[in-house]
Amino acid sequence: MLRRIAVFFVAVMLALPICAFVEEFAEAAIAPGYENVLRFATNDEPNTNDPQKTTEYYAVNFQVFDRLVEAVTTGQGQSDLVPGLAESWEISPDGLTYTFHLRKGVKFHNGAEFKAKDVKYTFERMLLPETEAKNQDFIDPIKGAAEMMDGSAKELSGLEIVDDYTIKVTLKEPFGPFLASLATPGVAILNKESTEEAGTDFGLVPEKTIGTGAYIFDKWVLHDEFKVRRNDNYWRGAPELDGISWKVVMDADTMRMMFEAGEIDVFDTDLVPSQISYFTKSEKYADKLVVGNRMGTYYFTFNHDIKPFGDVRVRKAFQMAVDRKGMLDALFDGRGELVHGILPPGLYGYNKALPEIPYDPAKAKALLAEAGYPDGFEMTLTQIADNPSTLARGELFQAMMAEIGVKVTIDQMDEAAWYAVRADGKLPAYSGVWSADFNDPDNFLYTFFAPGNTVRRSFNFKNDALSNRVAAARAIVDPASRVKEYQDLERAIIQDEAAWIPLFTTQHIFVVGDRVEGFKVSWNGWSDGWHYYEGLRIKK
Amino acid sequence: MARYILRRFLISIPVLVGVALILFLLLNVVPGDPVTLMMGEHIKPALIEAFRARMHLDDPVLVRFGRYMLGALRGDFGVSYKLQREVSGLIWQAFPHTVKLTIYSAFVSWIIGIPAGIFSAVKHNTLIDRSLMGFSLMGVSLPIFWAGLLMQYVFASRLGWLPVTGYYSIKYYIMPSVVLGWSSAGTVARLTRSNLLEIMKNDFIRTARAKGLSEPSVVACHALKNAMLPVITVMALQVAGLLGGAVMTESVFGIPGIGRIAVDAITHRDMPLLQGTILFTTAIVIAGNLAADIMYAFLDPRIRVEQANS
């Protein structure tokens, strides 16, 4: 009733000047040329579509480029590494040498044939300082990478072109997830000649951004839309769609309205978790939901350099003072699973046997008292401004901490300041989510708890022995002992040292429009989609 | 007259430089490091230094300001940190959308504001006066983003009459320009009303009435002509208000204009882009003021005489 009154009120208030125009403007919902185009929306403009220069925007990348190895989705939260531009490979028994046999007859969008020199060019471009590439982490285990990055070498000594269709890569030391990291979007293979020629236009100007992928980068109108069109000569066979477009819509609530008005085909509830219950409870959308697991863990951090977080009792108290179930219910409509360590369920090496961290405010209060804070203390939680859902999470945290006498102030910082302070290791506390780039525990533990990274992420985790073990685990070759080491580390870091408050992992829910058939969620639950949307159709 | 225009023009140059300087100082004392944001987190320190050197970020502020102004004179406002393109090109691309929105909105504000002002002056101190002024003032008091969201909700999401966002044809501009135009209709109405009221007190109106002219023709033929003079100048002055409002309107309605770019630039601390857009916007506002002054001088004989004498 109230809603109806509200609608009526607003309508009357605003309708008069408009009514007259309306009828003239009726037109088809699908713009001409988009009949067989999948229409997405994104809330942020990519800074570039150069795969080497972004760590966030992979939507175009997945469609326009291929990698040597591809991670394909085989089921919910499961992935397999399959041959991409490399048809096959051999790994030496010591885990140091990888020989890749490249696929023959693959053409770039400009007609040039894909050859070994393109791989060499791609890797070297990524490592040369003047490229200012950001995804170097994925290939820096290669021998000679360090020399290229510090400018003392111009060529990658660990990469040898055997012939046009064979390359041999030698690592500095064994690195278990090397193949998996070659499948990350950042290591997409570029064409030597056209990329050199494009210079700084590469990734910015569609016709100069050449790959081997299923789609060709077609247009990019800033703050409006970018689009790819079908590559009829794709080596796996041309895709069924004419193309894929992404509208740039800053405000996710506006995006929701566009979805309901039929202006876009897929709505990603990750952008506004507050909408989940609206869609899950609505009958209209009951059979339009596509649910996948986000291979990610939500967490709260605290800076161990800042008093009293150096005290493990305080950190443990915090772990017990957060009602994680209540938070998951309130913020994500209960759609997810609690996490008691670092790795989310489904990830390679996930430990099901990890004991549960209980919600126990009374015990938390006792622990605080034991640590010398019977009356609590004051602390600051930071977040990036302009994110209502993080704010809601913060407000809940604030209220839960108040229960154990801790007074939390929320400081909304702008993005630049927040990242800068965090990189200095000075951020007091924050909450976030990390989702897998590649399906390996290293992607989680190394990112947060390796010696340098623990400062860069403002943990300042003080247990050097554990941090060093995180770094050393990269070189373990035997899969079983690797997994065991990671699980031991996870237990020690989170359950003994209480280095962060693990929260939960969430389902990633997409709402799919009437036109779309065969939409699925990629193995890691990313919003950027999966490889060339194989099997997806648009109903005519 | 020419001398007057020239003088007014010359005065606006130091103002513009002042704007640039203040902006530059404001943006350069900030705690956040744009480079970290731009380069992402896995970046090696050496790369950050190379970038800082390339962008001359370690020079003293005044040197950088000087370099910036020299570039700006040649139309070079630097390269956007985030979008990695020429700022001038980005502005040039966005500006037409903002111009369109501003013109449509100004139009809406006149359609609402001028009749409201006239009627409420003629029916001074009556219920009509109060409710018409109330309606125009309501626009001023309505938070643009809120009204915009409600309109999207009702007309696009519920009723499906209009598209939610976009800028492709005039129908996309209906909601944004109604919201924005209404928000400045109050100013137009206020000014029309007070001018008309003042003029109606004048002798020549009394004479016209004494001659037995009907009230509507008195208003239409005599009063209005004179009262519109200052209103015309307000149209030019409106530019500032509308451009300010465009920031929120464009963000809500997804119009890729200057305001939208500015908000984006602020959230990403894209200094060159922010600086360029604000400087550009300010230049437009100053130009608007200049145009208002000149127009006023042309239209009002008294000023012309004053100028001639001085």
Place this chain on the structure above:
Amino acid sequence: MNGAEFDLDQELAQRDDATAAGRLKGMLRNNKVAAFSVLVIALIIAASFAAPLYSPYDPNKPSLSERFAPPSRTHWLGCDDLGRDQLVRLIYGARISIVIGLLPTSLSMLLGAALGMISGYVGGKTDFWIMRLADVVLAFPSLLLAMVVSYTLGGGIVSIFIALSAVSWAGTARVIRAQTMSLKEKEFVLAARSIGVRGGVIIFRHILPNCVPSLIVLFTLNIPGAIMNESSLSFLGVGASPPSTSWGLMIYRYKTYLLSYPWLAIAPGMAILIFVLAFNFLGDGVRDALDPYMKD
């Protein structure tokens, strides 16, 4: 010092002042809209500052069992996504709008009046530079400037104070300067100068009292702009910080529920609308009443 002369101006000034007060009183009697606006504003202010005395709920304490409770007898405007009473939050949120409306506006009035009087009275180079600075500030679209300032200083109430004060002094300075310049030529000022009264004294004793009516008008007219700017800044996420809330912040937080729980986002917007509209009506009334002093 000639005592007689001096008393005469004092009296003149006081009489003007009395007339201004008298006119305002008359306005409240005759202009019902303005009178009603005063009532609304007074009610909102009183309600929000007395809130702790009567509010049955804590505005910031979540109650997860009552999430999205629709309006009912116990929660007149329902509950938000964390189960907090919406009406209580609105009433508490009013405080920030009030403080933001009044404090930066007062600050900018002080600054603007001082600079305007100095500029108008001293003239010459001082005048030139102050006015050019005012031109510069006036050339910025105020919301953009406020955004830049509060981003530079980081979010939060204090930086909004500074941002809004920095934005709106210039208009005041211009009006007051023009008035000062015309007052400077008035006989009582000329007389005071001729007998050697110092500039500072003249400004305080003779010019300031005569500017008061204009200042009152400017004050009431500037408040709505400040409130709107605060809500825009909060909407962009650089305004008030939780748990304390403001109306702008509430719209920002609840806009996402427009479709499912519309009252959450509609109520704070209505609150802004009513409050600002009341100030606008009052401002118009005050201006009409004191118009003879606003000959700028």
